[in-house]
Amino acid sequence: MRTGQQIIASGRYQTLNPWLEVEKIREDFPIFKEKIYGKPLVYLDNAATTQKPQSVIDATIHFYSRDNSNIHRGVHLLSQRATEAYEHARVKVQRFLNAAESREIIFVRSVTEAINLVAQTYGRKHVEAGDEVLISAMEHHSNIVPWQMLCEEKGAALRVIPINDDGELLLEEYEKLLNSQTRLVAVVHLSNALGTINPVKEIIEMAHQWKVPVLVDGAQAAAHLEVDVQDLDCDFYAFSGHKLYGPTGVGILYGKADLLDSLPPYQGGGDMIRSVTFEKTIYNVLPYKFEAGTPNVAGGIGLGVAIDYVNEIGLSNIAAYENELLSYATEQLCGIPRLRFIGTAHQKASVLSFVIEGVHAHDVGTILDQEGIAVRTGHHCAQPVMARFQVPATARASVAFYNTRDEIDVLVKAIHKVIEVFK
Amino acid sequence: MSYLDDLYQEIILDHSKKPRNFKELSDANHKADGYNPLCGDKVSVYLKLEDGFVEDISFMGSGCAISTASASLMTQTLKGKSLGEIETLFKNFHNLVTGKSSASTELGKLAVFHGVSQFPVRVKCATLVWHTLQAAIKSKPETVSTE
Numbered sequence: 001m002r003t004g005q006q007i008i009a010s011g012r013y014q015t016l017n018p019w020l021e022v023e024k025i026r027e028d029f030p031i032f033k034e035k036i037y038g039k040p041l042v043y044l045d046n047a048a049t050t051q052k053p054q055s056v057i058d059a060t061i062h063f064y065s066r067d068n069s070n071i072h073r074g075v076h077l078l079s080q081r082a083t084e085a086y087e088h089a090r091v092k093v094q095r096f097l098n099a100a101e102s103r104e105i106i107f108v109r110s111v112t113e114a115i116n117l118v119a120q121t122y123g124r125k126h127v128e129a130g131d132e133v134l135i136s137a138m139e140h141h142s143n144i145v146p147w148q149m150l151c152e153e154k155g156a157a158l159r160v161i162p163i164n165d166d167g168e169l170l171l172e173e174y175e176k177l178l179n180s181q182t183r184l185v186a187v188v189h190l191s192n193a194l195g196t197i198n199p200v201k202e203i204i205e206m207a208h209q210w211k212v213p214v215l216v217d218g219a220q221a222a223a224h225l226e227v228d229v230q231d232l233d234c235d236f237y238a239f240s241g242h243k244l245y246g247p248t249g250v251g252i253l254y255g256k257a258d259l260l261d262s263l264p265p266y267q268g269g270g271d272m273i274r275s276v277t278f279e280k281t282i283y284n285v286l287p288y289k290f291e292a293g294t295p296n297v298a299g300g301i302g303l304g305v306a307i308d309y310v311n312e313i314g315l316s317n318i319a320a321y322e323n324e325l326l327s328y329a330t331e332q333l334c335g336i337p338r339l340r341f342i343g344t345a346h347q348k349a350s351v352l353s354f355v356i357e358g359v360h361a362h363d364v365g366t367i368l369d370q371e372g373i374a375v376r377t378g379h380h381c382a383q384p385v386m387a388r389f390q391v392p393a394t395a396r397a398s399v400a401f402y403n404t405r406d407e408i409d410v411l412v413k414a415i416h417k418v419i420e421v422f423k
Numbered sequence: 424m425s426y427l428d429d430l431y432q433e434i435i436l437d438h439s440k441k442p443r444n445f446k447e448l449s450d451a452n453h454k455a456d457g458y459n460p461l462c463g464d465k466v467s468v469y470l471k472l473e474d475g476f477v478e479d480i481s482f483m484g485s486g487c488a489i490s491t492a493s494a495s496l497m498t499q500t501l502k503g504k505s506l507g508e509i510e511t512l513f514k515n516f517h518n519l520v521t522g523k524s525s526a527s528t529e530l531g532k533l534a535v536f537h538g539v540s541q542f543p544v545r546v547k548c549a550t551l552v553w554h555t556l557q558a559a560i561k562s563k564p565e566t567v568s569t570e
């Protein structure tokens with residue numbers, strides 16, 4: 001496993017020093033006025049959820065106070081306005097992912113629901129006894145359990161691509177695992193537990209040689225990396241609004257139109273039908289076929305505004321700035337005695353997972369909290385990753401573009417305090 | 424003293440680093456496993472009960488400083504106690520860490536856990552071993568959880 005010193009020495013982090021007016025950006029986020037135990041909030045739990053800019057909050061308020069009504073139903077003006085705003089948000093998502101068509105963008109509740117949707121539609125239709133579903137050893141529980149449930153139901157096998165001690169996928173092993181029984185590959189783009197960026201384009205190319213479709217879990221990636229679903233050639237891509245500076249309760253499933261068209265619906269109900277009689281129901285066209293019932297209209301509109309906000313800064317600027325900040329944080333933390341990083345991949349973004357020898361992550365979290373620092377401690381919904389690295393839990397700092405070097409300094413100081421308490 | 428100093432008192436740090444009665448008990452007649460799914464803390468309680476009294480008690484597991492120290496101090500306190508006394512102690516301990524009452528004299532060393540009441544999310548760390556003990560007394564064969 002590589003040490004922090006080696007990570008820096010390898011020169012993987014370029015000092016780009018991109019021009020980002022972080023102080024001004026921070027003013028867009030009202031939460032930074034909050035004091036935590038009288039101290040400024042240092043929010044380093046962005047992998048769990050991100051903070052919301054005022055424009056997103058305003059959009060939600062605007063919807064409920066000016067446009068509120070149900071969509072796709074009424075002829076009245078409010079319903080027209082709501083429908084238009086919601087469908088406009090869909091187009092924003094389409095452009096954000098560079099999807100070919102807006103009907104390939106399905107509004108769901110979250111990544112979790114997106115993956116369950118694919119498991120229940122694609123999985124139910126195509127996975128049979130003796131077949132295999134391939135995931136990786138660094139998946140979030142939401143990209144493990146739906147496949148386990150499916151495999152159990154069908155008598156299929158769940159296969160796992162192993163990772164090395166740095167937390168990188170072993171592509172040679174992956175290649176060996178692909179075979180004529182493989183029905184689907186489901187991998188995370190950017191690992192929430194390790195920070196690893198997976199070579200998804202290569203992974204997809206390899207799967208396609210076996211005519212196996214690939215689902216990419218973009219829960220973390222959407223906020224930190226530029227995503228182009230056509231360039232990746234992925235078959236499904238999922239992300240959650242709340243990790244992209246948008247509201248909770250709204251997420252996106254992208255799927256290739258032909259593939260989605262060939263699948264049975266997910267949930268039955270209103271909006272997903274074209275006509276219903278007691279004898280036969282004709283399903284609606286894409287994307288509505290997969291959107292039964294009244295959706296999170298305000299959430300969808302808010303997500304569109306969050307995408308506007310991110311576009312204004314530019315994901316390439318965001319990625320460059322965050323990369324620089326991550327490199328600074330890595331450098332500062334690696335000098336701390338007894339601290340060990342979990343996840344030292346060559347390609348990383350946003351996430352610094354670490355353990356301190358002799359101190360449980362939970363105690364680290366409590367002490368940092370007293371300093372106003374929000375980090376996540378625990379297994380990060382990735383218990384198999386914890387088992388792989390033989391740790392019960394880690395502390396995880398995850399940065400976003402509104403974080404600063406000063407905040408990293410506060411973190412480092414607080415970690416020294418942890419070590420002081422647990423001498 | 425700050426809340427933090429109150430939580431991480433010397434005696435708690437000491438017991439978390441050098442837990443007492445930290446072993447399997449070969450002649451235990453009751454055992455239970457506890458698990459806190461939120462933070463992954465695991466504890467197993469081994470208990471030798473004779474005529475309603477704790478003849479011997481030990482624990483194994485992995486967890487944070489609070490849960491380890493709580494288990495260590497609990498096992499120290501309970502040796503020789505009756506089931507009735509244990510019930511009262513747990514009630515008092517629970518009230519202490521949830522801030523419902525201050526330390527009673529019979530709690531003894533366990534009174535150091537009063538600082539936990541300022542940290543609601545850590546209450547489960549302190550009580551996991553006690554819940555597990557209860558399961559051990561009832562000798563439920565399955566894993567208990569604080570949830």
Ligand SMILES: Cc1ncc(COP(=O)(O)O)c(C=O)c1O
Nearest residue numbers: 110111112140142192217219240
């Ligand atoms: C990599 C990854 N996948 C999936 C999820 C699940 O996202 P959600 O809870 O929004 O469905 C998360 C959230 O933590 C994640 O980090």
